[in-house]
Amino acid sequence: MSVPPASSERFIGLMSGTSMDGADGVLVDLSGAHPVVLAAAHTPFPQPLREAFGALQQPGDDEIHREALAANALAGVYAECVATLLRLADARPASIAAIGAHGQTIRHRPGLYDGTGYTRQSQHPALLAELTGIAVVADFRSRDVAAGGQGAPLVPAVHAALFGAPDETRVVCNIGGISNISILPATASGRPVTGFDCGPGNALLDDWIHRHRGLPYDDNGAWAASGTVDAALLAQCLTEPYFGAPPPKSTGRDLFHPGWLQTLLATRGNRQPPAADVQATLATLTATAIARDVQTHAADARRLIVCGGGARNGYVMAELARLLPGVAVETTDDFGVPVLEVEALAFAWLARQCVRRAPGNVPTVTGAAGPRVLGAIYPR
Template structure:
């Protein structure tokens, strides 16, 4: 019989796309993490709607957030059950679960020099339902130390995708897009990274509104439209795109109302497919500009997250970044849908071992910090 894994952690991620929970069960025994099982559970429509409503102020928010947190804990617990069933691992063999929670507000650096971030969930309930220690609230400590609290994943990207003699950029395209700049190890330059702007969030909202579909499969609908240069130019005037890093953003800024305000400023309405095509180009343009500005020696762009399935978006990136090889994380043995969940398994492990999880050169924090709060089973 194969040896029983002794360094197993679960990572759970539900991102700004708000489509569901991704989970992985990871064995960290060897130098290279091994994913033993992966699962995706879509959110019920009622939970997705609750999270969407919580992105903006509203009536009875405390109660509605608490109910949504309970619902998320149950989805997470079902995801954990699926992972254990697929891997034939017992709950007692899992050291801890790293649960990101659902971001409903992210406003670092706004108040008293620190601001706040809010990833709603009920980690105590998750520990109760799974009988496994839960590590949650990963971003708050970095913000308390003067950082942005995001993006956190560059440390994991560096471990998975860094190279000795080649500068690489890892781009996660979830609801929001972010990049991790991984200089060639032999240069001695530090890892950096930041949020670029909208990823799938606006694209998904627009296709849902006009076609009743949760996402634009492979970017096919957007590919039938034409990019409207006037709209693209106006969208790119958003100050966030021109702010220097460290910086992070979310649906607090890039939400349907933001887009609608720009559309209403145009002299005439646009075909819906043209708006979709323009939004895809907006995402690609923001990413490409940031790569060209902050990683001019990059030789490779490794894309992960749901946006990696959008063939039109990847094509845009290839055109905007001539001389840069654009590929997905699948080429490195890590499926695009697993990278972020794997990261939160790693963050949980770092917390359990009281090891830092942030990268100060990315977030702007005062120094390395242990991230997360532990909820014992």
């Protein structure tokens, strides 16, 4: 029997989420009880790629060709991120068991059982394998959707492994373009892990500040903090049926795109709120949706552990603390895992699950008929 080399437990995880800001990558050693991150890197999307993926979120002309070109370009961004990780960790491609590459979600329509449901993460994994000389695992969500699940969120298993506690209920919240929570009951209770997408995270915030100030995001939520929440607009936003829908559920930019907000603002006619007030309202919306979900679905939680780029938005974090009295609002930084590494780490772990032919989904989260091996392997 051949013994696998010690290096075979090294994986790379690449995540590019709905914020469309770029790729977050980690090179991680999964051989021990706790993952050891050997390198982390962020490779930003060039603005044309960001725009190309943004356009692909909605129906338009010549989509097949435009999607293929964007996927080719994404493979280039991913390969650059991998090269940076290898350099930082002083590692060779041959020492990496596989790359778990999420791809860029361009459509997410799970939960439709009339033949029109699907989820699509654009990328070119074969090209990435060529460019890196490393096996690539891709298309993590489709199998869960095929099994009747939401295909999302896929991170709760990793959230549970990293942040679960024996004696208290904890909630981990990832604030990416969309926000999602993992509810981790005390492990001693034997209750299952659950979780779902709460609603918009940074996506609408980024769109709004880009449109009005030309900036990619609202650093620390400073612009939001300069505005005043428009209570009427907030109430209007919260009438969106998604917020009250029961889990399992997941969402994306298909729903929470600039047109969603424009439709609400259009009802105000020529009495438009100042742009900074809209930013404040959207940031409070992000926090309110999360806080309501914690209160409704994890009433016994005393700790909310936030990750994703939204953890860097001081305004959103302060709103969460205000809306959740009695709950300690912390970040994964406080638990030794930098906020931008958590999701990438999850895709490294999911890649290992696939390579081992082990399930990656949590059916109590996604609603799938059962545990499934997620992903497709493009060998080295």
